[in-house]
Amino acid sequence: MVDWKNPPRLFIPGPIKVLPEVLEQLARPTLGHRGKEYSQLHGETVGMLKKMLSTEQSVFLSTSSASGVWEGCIRNCVKLDETILCTMCGAFSDKFAMVSRACGRTPDELKVEWGQAITADMIDKKLATGNYAAVTIVYNETSTGLTNPVYEISEMMKEKYPDVLVFVDAVSGMVGLPMHFDRLGWDVVFASVQKAFSIPPGLAVFAVSDRAMEKSKTVPDRGYYFDFQEFAKSAAKDQTPTTPAVPQIMALHYQCTRLLEEGMENVWARHKKMAEYARAWTKENFDLFAPEEYASNTLTAVKNNRGIKVAEVIAALQQKHNTVFGNGYGKLKQDVFRIAHMGDISLDDLKELLGWIDEEIK
Numbered sequence: 001m002v003d004w005k006n007p008p009r010l011f012i013p014g015p016i017k018v019l020p021e022v023l024e025q026l027a028r029p030t031l032g033h034r035g036k037e038y039s040q041l042h043g044e045t046v047g048m049l050k051k052m053l054s055t056e057q058s059v060f061l062s063t064s065s066a067s068g069v070w071e072g073c074i075r076n077c078v079k080l081d082e083t084i085l086c087t088m089c090g091a092f093s094d095k096f097a098m099v100s101r102a103c104g105r106t107p108d109e110l111k112v113e114w115g116q117a118i119t120a121d122m123i124d125k126k127l128a129t130g131n132y133a134a135v136t137i138v139y140n141e142t143s144t145g146l147t148n149p150v151y152e153i154s155e156m157m158k159e160k161y162p163d164v165l166v167f168v169d170a171v172s173g174m175v176g177l178p179m180h181f182d183r184l185g186w187d188v189v190f191a192s193v194q195k196a197f198s199i200p201p202g203l204a205v206f207a208v209s210d211r212a213m214e215k216s217k218t219v220p221d222r223g224y225y226f227d228f229q230e231f232a233k234s235a236a237k238d239q240t241p242t243t244p245a246v247p248q249i250m251a252l253h254y255q256c257t258r259l260l261e262e263g264m265e266n267v268w269a270r271h272k273k274m275a276e277y278a279r280a281w282t283k284e285n286f287d288l289f290a291p292e293e294y295a296s297n298t299l300t301a302v303k304n305n306r307g308i309k310v311a312e313v314i315a316a317l318q319q320k321h322n323t324v325f326g327n328g329y330g331k332l333k334q335d336v337f338r339i340a341h342m343g344d345i346s347l348d349d350l351k352e353l354l355g356w357i358d359e360e361i362k
């Protein structure tokens with residue numbers, strides 16, 4: 001018998017653990033979203049996000065999950081007759097291409113096997129063959145536990161294709177992995193708060209470059225809910241175009257304050273340390289699904305090379321410890337399992353979880 005009021009501790013790759021003090025932020029008295037108090041909350045939060053993402057360009061808050069911003073960046077920045085290069089290396093990068101198609105655009109695909117990385121060289125070869133308006137990249141492919149080499153890709157893009165816009169899905173990467181939006185020359189980056197921000201779902205954060213904002217003015221039929229121009233008009237008043245998820249923004253303010261106090265370099269190092277622990281455990285017991293040089297610091301995808309019954313282990317942990325981790329995504333359901341080590345999940349939490357898995361697989 002399940003009880004949603006007594007849910008399991010979550011080690012799935014999002015949503016993840018939320019600290020009690022973060023939950024308390026969600027219970028604060030609400031604010032009128034056209035009032036001065038909200039503008040104060042909004043302005044301070046966006047100011048902190050700009051520091052965290054190393055940008056002086058636009059940062060917006062969207063009351064949606066991150067999937068909305070997939071649609072937003074396509075509909076705002078790519079005209080119907082322009083071609084996008086969608087790089088695809090797992091379930092979420094595949095979906096980014098699917099959303100481009102659903103928005104009536106014509107994606108050209110650069111596809112590798114799930115578990116492989118997209119490299120700068122691959123993108124370079126592909127872009128050299130045609131006239132592309134934009135490229136989509138998933139920073140951290142949550143389905144395969146893989147981090148694409150986005151810094152190298154960005155250097156190559158700046159040098160060889162400075163006019164091609166770069167859209168980066170950093171849903172499970174933001175906060176946990178290094179990010180220098182302006183220096184990297186990205187045009188849109190986005191994430192949802194239920195990943196490494198360690199906040200309950202309902203809000204997405206995104207940054208947009210000045211040139212993407214200019215381009216968006218020239219793209220017809222941008223829709224309304226994700227229209228970047230609407231976001232910009234409201235941002236000038238430290239507001240959002242529509243009624244925002246105020247509780248999540250209060251929690252985001254709290255989390256950004258903590259993260260900046262810790263220092264982003266330290267936050268990234270903390271994630272790396274947890275990932276190294278998870279990888280060492282994985283190599284001792286199973287194998288990594290992604291090549292180690294690309295293995296993610298926010299989650300580990302474990303290749304189930306011992307043929308354990310993943311669903312049974314998860315069920316046993318839920319029953320004994322009211323704790324769950326992630327099975328493989330989609331077609332990898334039986335062959336992989338995924339363990340989140342991001343946000344407010346601590347190294348001690350991770351050690352406890354892996355100890356419990358050890359007991360089950362002995």
Ligand SMILES: Cc1ncc(COP(=O)(O)O)c(C=O)c1O
Pocket residue numbers: 013014065066067068092138140141142143169170171172192
């Ligand atoms: C890499 C990646 N992109 C996009 C999404 C979709 O995000 P959301 O569920 O917030 O719409 C996810 C969700 O897990 C993801 O991991």
